[in-house]
Amino acid sequence: MQYLDDAFRVKVGLAEMLKGGVIMDVTDAKQAVIAEQAGACAVMALERVPADIRKEGGVARMAAISKIKEIMASTSIPVMAKVRIGHFAEARVLEALKVDYIDESEVLTPADEEHHVWKRDFKVPFVCGCRNLGEALRRIAEGAAMIRTKGEAGSGNIVEAVRHMRTIVKEMKQITVLGQDELVAESKRLQAPLELVEYVHEHGKLPVPNFSAGGIATPADAALARLLGAEAIFVGSGIFKSSDPETRAKAIVKANTHYNDPKAVLEASEELGDAMPGLDIRQIPEADLMQTRGW
Amino acid sequence: MNVGVLALQGDFEAHAGALQRAGARVIEVRHASELDVIDGLVIPGGESTSMLRLMEYYGLVEPLRRFGARQPVFGTCAGAILMATEVLNPPQASLGLVDMAVQRNAYGRQLDSRVARLSGHALGGDEEIEAVFIRAPIIRRLGEGAVVLATYEGNPVLVESGLHLAATFHPELSAGSRIHRRFLEKIESCAG
16 A cells, blocks of 8 residues: 555655644745744745735636745745646646655646646655545645645635545544445545545544645634644745734634643734735635635 | 654654554654653654744744654654754754764755664664664764664664764664654663
8 A cells, every 4th residue: 555655654654754744835035934944844935925815816826936035045944836737747847856855736827627636656745735535635646645635815815724634533533433334435435545544434534644725814813723733834825914913923823732732822822913805705705716726 | 651743844744653552652752841841852754944933933943853862762864964063064053962963965855765684782682773864864973972782884873872862864764663662761861
């Protein structure tokens, strides 16, 4: 099984190291330094944060190489970068650039509406977004070594990330109580490979780390994502679109570590300025939703 | 025996699993007060900068130094970096529990991460040790009195120094619990 061989274990190994941490979106070296200084465990190199991509529209592509290089040179923590769904040529470029993780992301404009990248062909590890267990298992089948909720990126609204995390956790719990004879039908229902359904049946969790992303904007949002089962969090627009990026970055790092200690989350939440402006998901036109990209 | 696992960031759950398999009772450590009830401490893999910031935020640096002066500490990868007296690439603060200079990300980036099988080690028996290296550091200088238990490509990767044990790889990501058992033996001999 792929998740037992050395090459895959090394990919999952880095995701294991990021557990309990905060991965922050950054658009230049200065932001990367702020993120590292605040205690981020990795950064995501981007040209524009999702909130700006949403506002400006047009086609969102892999970031400029000069931008990613600048960020890689400025920090000692792992650097991730995004490729468009299905754009394996962009992924090959990022692998040649030696980024530490690739996010095949719905935040960028999809390049292929039918196929995701066949990630097992790569030595660099991939993280993919999902809204439910079937989607998570399909991405793992393709070789993703880390899963994150899609949420609704750039919205500053946690509701979709909560929906997605609750859905995945509930679907996993349900599988653990099924009989062996029910797993083929479950695999059919989820449209996911049987061997992965069997793994979840046996272990009650995914064979790769399960993180949360999409709409986390406050220390309490970070705590909520962790309490619902996320093993680490991605914060996109939430930090550098707020009025106080440095303070907020630190506060989110603190709340993320002490997510189960309300007093610590309270302390982290004090002295914060304004969070990024949020969007009501129901006000976003269907065509502008990012989470429905990919399957 | 109560063994603490520093649970600020990183793969502390994997360590907890390995310690439990080796027979220890595990306590997650996020506050200085938790150091009072443990006999030994594991500093896990993860990002050393991230853990260092959180130690500073919560006033853990001095309590951890004091703990390490009298009780055994076992660090893996980022944990070993934090235990060193000197950190390179780039230089950063550390707890200074083991006299050694450690270079961060010394093999390169994630694409240079790997699984190796180490033979000729000093853990006893002929069985190889599986060593999972993730953006691993290299020990560039090791103080006198330290014992090298295993090497990879000529560099020490598992070392014992006084009370402490440090690995540049991740025994917590391998199935066995041999190295964790070694750490429990150190705690026992310290208590005795």
